[in-house]
Amino acid sequence: MNGFSGTDHQVHNLKQQIAATETQLHSLKLQLQQAEQQAEAARHLSEAYQGGFPAEWMDETLVALQQDVTRDIAQKVRQEGGFEGAPSVRDAAQPRRWPLEKHEYKRYGRQLIMPEVGLHGQLRLKNARVLIVGVGGLGCPAAAYLAGAGVGTLGLMDGDTVEESNLHRQIAHSTARVDMNKTQSAMEYLQSLNPHVNYNRHEFHLTPQKAIQIFEQYDLVLDCTDHPTSRYLISDACILTGKTLVSASALKTEGQLIVLNNPPRPPGDALGGPCYRCIFPKPPPAESVLSCGEGGILGPVVGVMGVLQALEAIKVLTARAQRPANGGDWSTNGATSEAAPKATLLMFSTYNTPQFRSVRLRSRRADCAACSAQSTISRQSLTSGSLDYVAFCGATAPINLLPPASRVTATDFSRLPRDGSNVLIDVRDETQYAICALRGSVNVPWTGSADTWLERALASGLSFGGGRQHFVMCRFGNDSQLAAKAVMERTQTPVAVKDVKGGFKSWRDEVDPSWPDY
């Protein structure tokens, strides 16, 4: 019996084991089914967002999601190799479901729903790196709008510090940040506007030696500087590094805007947009170049131009990439496929009707020094410092026209008797004269020409005679020398005329600290 009962026990055990294994198998099958469903759901999720894109944007969007994609692929490989089970719900949720962060849909929603931007445009902005050279009247509004739009990386370059006279137009700076470096000041403003942007500070002025290395870190450059030397340098560096350049300028009541090297192509490629040298092969005479400090500027005028630069930058960055039919390089929408692209100059003039005017400019110049096949400007000529942009544009040397005997200091002038034996001629323009003037002075604005100025001086009752001593004074002490020289050289009888050295700037420094510093 014992033998039978032992066999029965074995049978019973085996039955139990089979039942248990069947339960386990059933459970495993259920698990498999669930896992398959989960895997399918994960695939659907992934396809759900990818399926929302037109096929031609897919690659680009996937690049933006590259980290997630890489993780998905790695996981798949592990599964197929049997190293890992099917993804759990948790695993499926891990890859980012949406290409933008939650807060980005909110923050950029108003531009995101524009067909001109859309999801693909926002992703392009997010991947873009833009360099702003000059963080002043143009650079501040341009940087503000580009940061607001969600450009991924913004480079700010400026070696200047904030001055009180900047604040009426340079909107990223503030009263509390006077004397701070402009890139630092602007970054504080921009950080509070949009902390999700990477800001790179370049706390110095652009030099040919540094230009190439810095420009290579960016996709697009904005010229927000204020002098021809930097304008030629920035354009040359953009050609050499293949960057499109959005250039603007403003003075008094007018502004100009031009997009250069658009599309960007290497030197000698006629399908690239023209550069600054194509449009202006020769620099203007140095004496014709006026800065905002000298000529004046209305805040909104330079603001308008800086905002337009940001707009053009957004247009270039969000433009849909196209591969030309001939299978050549990628280019952007701005270019017509075969014809040599021309530049357009937008001019703004406060008191003109209409205020905006757009004119057609040329295409690349066949003999351009920078962007043609015969170009002479190379990376080497920039990095070695052998190209002298200051010499190319001509520097205005400080004027020193008169012999020492014909000049007095502001201090000495202030000690002269005020009994009518001395005549002060103030050669600043009428607007400045109306801001502040010395009592008894005669205003004869310098006209730029000795003959017409003398004519005007005589017309305003000056006789340059009567044994009286004449003094000429201006804002900084340059025009006054020209005027004094005109009197010396062009009047018949020798006239006692002297220039007040350093003009009203010295007057304020040496004599009257309360004199307006405008």
Added chain:
Amino acid sequence: MAARKSSQSHSGGLELLFSNQRKHKVSIPSTSDATTGQPSNVAFLIKWLCDNLMRDPRKEMFVLDDTARPGILVLINDADWELEGEEKYELQAGDEVVFVSTLHGG
């Protein structure tokens, strides 16, 4: 000899050289040389402006080597004159020629 109408506007500070007036409607001779009958072109217009319209004696602020100085764009009917044959462009009645001085401030 019939006169041709052509208007110039100056922008970017150039108006200061032309009596501080932005727009001028001028009639210039239809030929620049009576004997050859050479039609007036932009080169002739620039010289004519210097001789007839510019009060400021600083000609070098407008002209260098008998043409518009560097830093001045010449636009013929809203296009760069380089697209139209530069100085050799023959003026038509009603043409608008604009001289723009480039700005550099920022």
